[in-house]
Amino acid sequence: MKIFVDLIRESKMNANYINLLRATCNCNGEGVDGNQGLVAELFMTDSKDLTIQFEFDWVERKECDWKEYSVFGADKSTLGFDIKDKGIPIIKVFWSEIFKDFSPLLLYGKSTVPIKEVVEILKDEDLLKLVRKSGGSAADLLEESQRANKLGGKGGAGNSPKKMVRGKSINKRAGSMRGGGSTPGGARGGSKSTIQLAGGEISVIQLRKLMVAEYFVSQIYLFAETCLDRNYISMQVSLHNQSPLVIHL
Numbered sequence: 634m635k636i637f638v639d640l641i642r643e644s645k646m647n648a649n650y651i652n653l654l655r656a657t658c659n660c661n662g663e664g665v666d667g668n669q670g671l672v673a674e675l676f677m678t679d680s681k682d683l684t685i686q687f688e689f690d691w692v693e694r695k696e697c698d699w700k701e702y703s704v705f706g707a708d709k710s711t712l713g714f715d716i717k718d719k720g721i722p723i724i725k726v727f728w729s730e731i732f733k734d735f736s737p738l739l740l741y742g743k744s745t746v747p748i749k750e751v752v753e754i755l756k757d758e759d760l761l762k763l764v765r766k767s768g769g770s771a772a773d774l775l776e777e778s779q780r781a782n783k784l785g786g787k788g789g790a791g792n793s794p795k796k797m798v799r800g801k802s803i804n805k806r807a808g809s810m811r812g813g814g815s816t817p818g819g820a821r822g823g824s825k826s827t828i829q830l831a832g833g834e835i836s837v838i839q840l841r842k843l844m845v846a847e848y849f850v851s852q853i854y855l856f857a858e859t860c861l862d863r864n865y866i867s868m869q870v871s872l873h874n875q876s877p878l879v880i881h882l
Contacts, residue, residue, distance in 0.1 A: 634671040638680050646735045646844045647772040651851035655858045664862035672859050673870040682729040685849045687876050688745050694720035716880075724748050724880075726849065735841055751849055754842050763832050764843065771843040778828050778837060 634657065641650045654676065657668040677684065699717055707714050716722075725745040730736055737746050754760065764771050826837040856875070859867035 634668065634675055638675050638683070641676070641683055642680070642731075644772070645732055646841070646848045648844070648847040648851040649770065649772060651848060651855055655851065655855040658855070658858040659861060664858075664860075664864055666862075666864060669859045669861070669864045669867045672855070673867040677856075677859075677870045677874075682731055685726050685728045685845075685852055688725045688727055689876070689880070690723040690725060693723045695723065696720040722880075726751060728845075735845060740838065740842055740845065751842075752846050754839070754846050755850070757839075759833070760835065760839060760843065763830055763835055764840075766832055767830055771840045771847065774828060774835070775837065775840045775844065778826065782826075 634654075637650065637654045637657070641647070641654070644650050654672060658665055658672060697720060707717070709715075725747050727737055727745045728735070737744055741750065764774060767774050769777075828835045828837065828840070859870075
């Protein structure tokens with residue numbers, strides 16, 4: 634199990650390895666207690682810096698229309714009454730700077746990001762279609778571009794600003810994070826990278842955001858998988874320690 638966690642650390646926001654870890658927690662629809670416990674210990678607890686963590690804004694709230702049940706009475710002493718009365722908190726997420734190019738500040742211009750802002754890229758049908766048509770995932774595409782950049786920096790034809798990777802060309806265009814109309818999340822050294830595909834152009838920034846969203850969704854599914862068949866030890870770690878019980882209620 635530790636090998637899988639190490640792969641997650643080395644891969645930098647690659648959801649494929651989270652999904653691999655998730656697969657160890659389930660066997661034919663039944664929870665594997667030992668593996669669930671190891672995931673809770675080695676990933677959720679000992680390697681919390683690899684997880685996307687929650688932050689709750691109890692000042693900025695969103696009011697909701699709750700369905701009333703006359704059978705159940707509730708007052709201020711009832712758990713969850715405060716949320717029903719004043720609204721649910723805005724839920725934001727943050728993650729460690731060890732991911733470097735995937736830093737919240739670089740990609741979103743803020744240290745904590747509302748969940749809605751993180752996952753909204755999953756609604757970009759055009760982007761998803763381009764990535765899937767490439768024959769791989771966003772992580773695969775980004776890895777190819779980085780490999781091409783490294784090879785291109787070693788003399789010869791590699792010094793050309795345009796490089797080919799498996800039929801795709803990668804353009805590097807100058808752009809500063811503070812000038813030229815660029816957005817937060819530019820590549821190191823103030824450069825902005827895009828990948829040219831048959832169907833269009835993809836920004837490396839967009840690929841990184843897509844990887845973060847996919848990593849976050851895979852992490853949620855992993856947390857759920859560790860709780861399969863009422864594994865109470867994992868439930869304590871994956872649910873209670875991640876967010877207040879009242880949020881789940």
